[in-house]
Amino acid sequence: MPTLLQKHEGYLTGHCLVAMPGMGDPRFxxxxxxxxxxxxxxxxxxxxxxxxxxxxxxxxxxxLGIQPTPFCDDVRVQFGGPVETGRGFVLHTSDYQNEGTLSVDDSMALTATLDVLRAIASGDGPMRVIMALGYAGWGAGQLDGELKGNVWLTVPADRQLVFETAVKDKYTTAMGRLGIDPRLLSENAGHA
Incomplete structure (x- = not known):
């Protein structure tokens, strides 16, 4: 099955955006x-x-009428973004697939159905998960404009950064992968 990354080469599917200091939007x-x-x-x-x-x-x-089990105890809920904050999205390893699963690449997928929640509760879910309420969305060309405006940095994503790095350390870890100490960045961008 082709993944989004294979269908749309040249785009950043499967990467992480890292907010630049002083981006101007407190949500991000x-x-x-x-x-x-x-x-x-x-x-x-x-x-x-x-x-x-x-x-x-x-x-x-x-x-949602699903019996919580000990399998649920280690799953943390995160703010996924400001769009549809009442809706749940499960970002997970690709070892779990169902009809509603979007394969992002060979190692990660996204599912927003009750089936994945039932699977997690029963112990049959993906090996690694992030349960998010809401998502971040951009219209045609919007993200590209923000990237050109130095609002975001990009870094390739992997399981370690997405699932295994402590939540509080993900920002500095992502910056560190780019060789950047975020404390040394200016909030002002310039162009030569």
Whole structure:
């Protein structure tokens, strides 16, 4: 099955966006966003470093009529972005697939159905997951304009950064992969 990355080469599907200091939008300051799709028509991603302390995964599945189990205890809920914040999205390893799964690349996928929540609760879900409420979205050309305006840096994504790095460390880890110490960046961009 072809993945989005194979269909749309030259775009940043499967990469992470890293917010530049002083970007001007408090919803995205200090964020790392995993891009699930990026095409000429627009882009969609999940913020992977903003944990929501006030809501738990067992609470969410319980509200949906799914019996919480010990498998639910380790899943943390994150702010995925400001679009459709009442809707859940599960970014996960590609070992789980169903009809509603979007394969991002060979190692990661996105599912936004109750089936994945049931699978997680039963212990049959993906090996690694991020449960996100909402997503970040851009219209045609919007993200490309923000990239040209130095709003975001980009870094290739992998399982370690997305799933295994502590939430609080993802921003500095992503910057470090680019050889950047975020404390040394200026909030002002310039052009020569």
């Amino acid at each position: 300051e200090g964020t790392v966003i995993y891009l699930c799709a990026h095409t000429a028509e627009g882009a969609m991603g999940i913020v992977i470093n903003r944990e929501l302390e006030e809501i738990s995964f067992p609470d969410i599945v319980g509200q």
